[in-house]
Amino acid sequence: MHPSIKRSSQQCEEHVSAIPRGDVTIFRKFIREHRGDTATYLREFLDKTCGTVNSELSYDSGMQESLLGNDLSSVDSPLEEVLAWLAGEDPNGDRMAQVFRETFDQLYDGQRTGRYRWDQLYKTEKTHFGTLIEINLQREFKFDDGVIMDYRIAGHEVDCKYSATASWMLPPESIDHLILGSVASDKKSEWSMGLVRAAMENRNIGQNRDQKGTLSALGKQRIRWIRKSAPMPPNVLLKISDDDVANIFAPKSGQERINQLFRIAMNKRISRNVVATVAQQSDYMKRVRANGGARSTLQSEGIIILSGDYKRQVAIAQDLGCTVPARGEMVSVRVAKVDIAIADSVEIEGERWVLRNDMSGRNGLAPFVRSQ
Numbered sequence: 001m002h003p004s005i006k007r008s009s010q011q012c013e014e015h016v017s018a019i020p021r022g023d024v025t026i027f028r029k030f031i032r033e034h035r036g037d038t039a040t041y042l043r044e045f046l047d048k049t050c051g052t053v054n055s056e057l058s059y060d061s062g063m064q065e066s067l068l069g070n071d072l073s074s075v076d077s078p079l080e081e082v083l084a085w086l087a088g089e090d091p092n093g094d095r096m097a098q099v100f101r102e103t104f105d106q107l108y109d110g111q112r113t114g115r116y117r118w119d120q121l122y123k124t125e126k127t128h129f130g131t132l133i134e135i136n137l138q139r140e141f142k143f144d145d146g147v148i149m150d151y152r153i154a155g156h157e158v159d160c161k162y163s164a165t166a167s168w169m170l171p172p173e174s175i176d177h178l179i180l181g182s183v184a185s186d187k188k189s190e191w192s193m194g195l196v197r198a199a200m201e202n203r204n205i206g207q208n209r210d211q212k213g214t215l216s217a218l219g220k221q222r223i224r225w226i227r228k229s230a231p232m233p234p235n236v237l238l239k240i241s242d243d244d245v246a247n248i249f250a251p252k253s254g255q256e257r258i259n260q261l262f263r264i265a266m267n268k269r270i271s272r273n274v275v276a277t278v279a280q281q282s283d284y285m286k287r288v289r290a291n292g293g294a295r296s297t298l299q300s301e302g303i304i305i306l307s308g309d310y311k312r313q314v315a316i317a318q319d320l321g322c323t324v325p326a327r328g329e330m331v332s333v334r335v336a337k338v339d340i341a342i343a344d345s346v347e348i349e350g351e352r353w354v355l356r357n358d359m360s361g362r363n364g365l366a367p368f369v370r371s372q
Contacts, residue, residue, distance in 0.1 A: 078156040079178055079195055079224065085154040086195075086226055089141055093227045099140050100184045100191040101233040101271075103132045110277025111284065114249070116237040118164075118186055130162035133182060149177050159198075166192070169212045174198045181223070189234045194223040233326065236268050237277070254279040255294075258287040262294050262305055262332040267322050267355075269329045288330065290368075298332070302356060302363035305332045310371050319346035320355050335366055 090096055107125055108115045115121070134150055137143070137160065143151040149159040158178045161168035166183040179198050184191035196202065202219030205211065215223070237245055248260045257278045261270065276284045288305065290296045295305050306313040308325030317324045317331060321344040325331045336356035338345055345354045348367040 076197055078154075079197060081154040082156055082158060082178060082180075083195055083224060083226065086141075093230050095140055096137070096193060096227065097191060097230060097232045099133070099136045100182075103129065103136050104184075104186045104235070105271075105273040106132060106136075108273075108277070110273060111280060111282075114277060114280055116235060116274070116277050126164070129164075130160075133162045134160040137180075148173065151180070153180075158195075167214050170198050170203055170214065171212050175200060175203070184232065186232075186235050187238050188229075189232045189238075190229045191232045192225065192228045192230065194225040194228075196223045233271065233329070234269055236265050236270050236274050239268060240265055248278060254281045254284070255287050255292075258284075259294050259297050262288075262298055262303065262330075263301070266303070266332050266334065269323060269325055269331060271329050275330075295369075299366045299368070300363070302334045302336065302366045303332055304335055304366045304369050305330050306369065307371075312371070313369060316346050316348065316369065320344055320353070322355055334363070337364060 104118075107121060107129055108117075110116055118126070138151060143153055143158075146152045146157045146159075149157040151158045151160060156178060158180050159170075159174045161170070161179055161181045163169070163181070163183060164185075166181070168179060168181045170179065175198055177198055179196050180193065181196065182191065182193040196215065196219060198215075198219075202216055202222055203213040204216045205213045237248075244264045248257060248264055251257050251260060258275065261275070261278050272285065275288060278284075279287050281287070286293060288294050290299075298305065306317045306322075306325055308314055308327045308329045308331075314324060317333075320333065320335070322333045323331050334356045335353045338352050338354050341347075341352055342354065345352045347353075348369060351367065353367060
């Protein structure tokens with residue numbers, strides 16, 4: 001048979017079964033200490049321990065599972081315990097999602113810089129994102145400090161890694177430890193987080209001086225995703241057109257920029273951080289309130305601003321059938337008065353109102369919406 005023909009994992013195991021039990025353990029160590037073509041080392045080892053082996057023997061991923069003693073069906077108890085602990089602390093993923101949202105906002109520092117996009121950051125700032133995620137996750141979940149790795153979760157050492165492309169860099173000291181890896185996109189309003197063990201067979205060994213590696217194809221298959229492409233609170237400035245953003249930032253006055261924000265980004269979730277970024281003032285929330293803020297100005301244009309911090313205003317949004325703001329968010333909508341109770345109408349100050357989708361015609365005065 002021609003040497004290029006590859007044998008199946010089962011055929012390979014027929015040869016390996018002849019290796020004494022102690023030698024299999026030696027082989028596992030042997031294979032982990034070498035780089036390059038694993039099939040070459042398999043043949044070399046078998047030659048040394050069992051005599052001449054058919055040169056047609058080839059090594060595949062199935063043999064890797066068998067020889068390295070770490071097949072996909074095996075149970076990693078520490079990994080399962082960490083997963084269970086995290087699921088208990090954040091069953092819906094809301095806390096983690098908020099950490100990612102706040103970390104993006106922290107790095108943009110929009111109130112001082114006016115920045116709101118990833119591509120506006122300096123290279124060093126982008127690199128710092130992983131450190132901030134590590135810090136902010138620990139603050140949110142009160143992880144214990146690790147002795148060797150970043151954290152100690154459910155009694156186990158866990159290293160925290162972030163990469164915008166999910167290509168987590170694994171230093172030599174992380175070998176055989178658990179990796180809590182994450183990736184996020186502000187543009188897509190998505191985040192993912194998974195847990196995997198950085199076993200040798202799950203790593204590509206780095207060729208650089210510090211020998212940092214990445215997850216191998218097998219390692220990527222073994223990631224236990226806590227959340228995959230889960231929603232993150234949105235950045236409304238990335239959900240509207242560039243022209244609309246330009247129109248929002250065009251006025252010199254911080255108050256007028258806030259008015260423009262709530263005029264243009266209607267029926268969308270607007271966070272306090274976006275308000276701070278647009279206003280670029282220390283008293284930015286004052287620019288939203290009544291008594292001279294956006295609520296007063298836009299009332300004459302038929303627009304109300306609903307806050308997710310007040311149950312009554314959340315209920316109004318639900319009854320109107322518009323976007324419902326979460327805590328710390330606001331939604332602006334244009335409304336019109338109706339004479340009778342109809343579907344998706346709500347009573348405000350003794351009168352009934354509905355969303356106004358037709359922008360033509362004259363705007364009526366919007367109702368005053370109380371906080372409670």
